[in-house]
Amino acid sequence: MLAPVTTPRYVALAALVRDRIAGEQLAPHTLLPSERELGDAHGVSRMTARQALTLLEREGLVYRRPPRGTFVAEPRVRFHVGSFSEEADRQGRRPAARLLWAERQEPSPDTRRALGLAEGEEVHAFHRVRSMDGVPLALETTYFPADLTPGILDVGVEGSLWAVLRERYGVDPATSTAVLESIILDDVSQAHLGAGSATTGILLTRSTYDTAGRCIEHARDVYRADRASFEVTATVAPPD
């Protein structure tokens, strides 16, 4: 079967500019060539160059400040599913947490199922804004079984809750599963995250298990979609 058409020119041009940015040959906030210059340099029309830049703008790789032009955006912070604090440490960034609320509560049916709790068992819940190098990136709502974490509400939680789990309760996070979805940020989340025009978020519904396979944490994390990306690895399941 032969292909009906080939790569559209604006897609090919966008790929070239994307590569230059990704290869870090272009630093954040660098002014890109104008549509006319880009078109002339690659032998395409100004309209095609504009389409290419629009594609990159929608991917969050560039931003426009008319009439000044188009600029390279700050790269998204690359996350792995796991601990925000430990991810920051690995990247040499400074993590922080600002507590919005924390309480002992009856879990929702969903959280109860995830944590494998019986009727009547309670959870400790934390709602925190997480930042790296002073920039708010995520809102975490974290639930721990109350019987696993006695007194945790009285502990300072400006840092890693996983560190508290390990050091105070001898609980070792071993694996995490998460479902990632793209959502629209509600007004309250937008305000906490300092997200202006960036109205989309990535929602992680996340469960953490200890080495024995017990679910020790259930969480709903909302990340700024324009500032975060997630790297994942998967083993291919054999075909049926």
Place this chain on the structure above:
Amino acid sequence: MLAPVTTPRYVALAALVRDRIAGEQLAPHTLLPSERELGDAHGVSRMTARQALTLLEREGLVYRRPPRGTFVAEPRVRFHVGSFSEEADRQGRRPAARLLWAERQEPSPDTRRALGLAEGEEVHAFHRVRSMDGVPLALETTYFPADLTPGILDVGVEGSLWAVLRERYGVDPATSTAVLESIILDDVSQAHLGAGSATTGILLTRSTYDTAGRCIEHARDVYRADRASFEVTATVAPPD
């Protein structure tokens, strides 16, 4: 440290409604109680009930059709990073692919790096719309090393490219890595995906490796954010 406040009431109410939907006690397109009814039933104001429904709307769990009311949305299709076709098979859904273009081409620097190709080595590229049960869900742009896949452009590709890799070329996908990002769909992608008001997408920049660790595929997949979610598993890295 004591908590400054407790769970806002609209968040708690949204959690209850979310649980009812997730527990499949509420089928897609079911009419939800009105703001007034919801408020009365849970002892909160109509404004609080509205905030709860807005939160769920922004998560894509419900949709509004004023003046008729608020309805349960179609659930997102749960994906794992890997083969679209095999994922559909596992869920008992019918996968399909519509070819937009395919060609032999010089790879972009990014694709060359990902595939570990030398200067001058080429790729076979496919751009396809992927559907499940007739609903377009994703746009895939897939690159294979040309020397690994001779003649693949003449093969029918309405189905799984991984099946072609296995059966025709004896190549076995073993692991995948992907970076997930939330993006805005460009007009062309929106049109191909039949996405009306749904303007966000999930971009997967994905690499597939065979059992020997050779990168055999590089791809850029764009999924409809309102129709797809991704489940991932991660092993926790020990803290530094």
